[in-house]
Amino acid sequence: MNKKINAMYFSATGTTKKIVSALAEKISKNIDDEAIINYIDFTLPEVRKKSVSFTEEDVVIIGVPVYAGRVPNVLLKYLNAITGNGALAVPIVVYGNRNYDDALIELKDILELNGFKAIAGGAFIGEHSFSKILAKDRPDEKDIAIVIDFADKIYKKIILKDEIQTVEVKGNKPYRKYYMPKDEKGRPVDIRKVKPKTNNNCIDCKLCVNICPMGSIDAEDVSKFNGICIKCGACIKKCPVQAKYYDDKDYLRHKQELEIDFVHRREPELFI
The missing domain is CATH 3.30.70.20 (Alpha-Beta Plaits)
Structure with a gap:
């Protein structure tokens, strides 16, 4: 099978990178033990200035974090500039144990509008960007075991002789509004301008x-x-x-609420 594996990710703290890389490496190994993976880390701004395009011979595992239940809006311009040209895609979103809301379906839609064929998708959990205790050290060994099994299923789907079917993922259309934290009186608060x-x-x-x-x-x-x-x-x-x-008091209050309300371990959701 003549397929080139590509691993693309935005991963400021390394959680999305870990999941996307593990997926790409296992799929690549199944195809050809000596195949070279093309890594595209678009975390830093200079990389996002360059356009990227693929062909029908490419399989692209692309991962982004979930911000406020959606694909980060700061990435939309870059993501919409990627050209699929019939490449197979596996959209991956990583969230901090609250919810991924409509991020996965949004990423899938972006890829398909840009000429990709989404054949699988997944929502995984990583340590929350606000916290050092919420989903601490995830993805962990259990998560990676799920990644490896998912990669095997994706590989089997790729090698089918029949035409590969696109995947349906969970989410709403139109997409839900961006998730907003609330103050002690239940009023929405805007923490977008808060800086460390x-x-x-x-x-x-x-x-x-x-x-x-x-x-x-x-x-x-x-x-x-x-x-x-x-x-x-x-x-x-x-x-x-x-x-x-x-x-910032609103940021800290929201962080504490997340750590209390979403302490129960959530598991990855896979679509294939």
């Missing part, structure tokens, strides 16, 4: 500058932002001296 602060632990290593997926952290003064913050958690979770933090 920097404490005196900072050693000015510039790591946060280099990993910010929006390129927003000022290289000369890492306590300043020159653009938006999408609350991906990268600068907080990867800081070697724990210098980044949030102090």
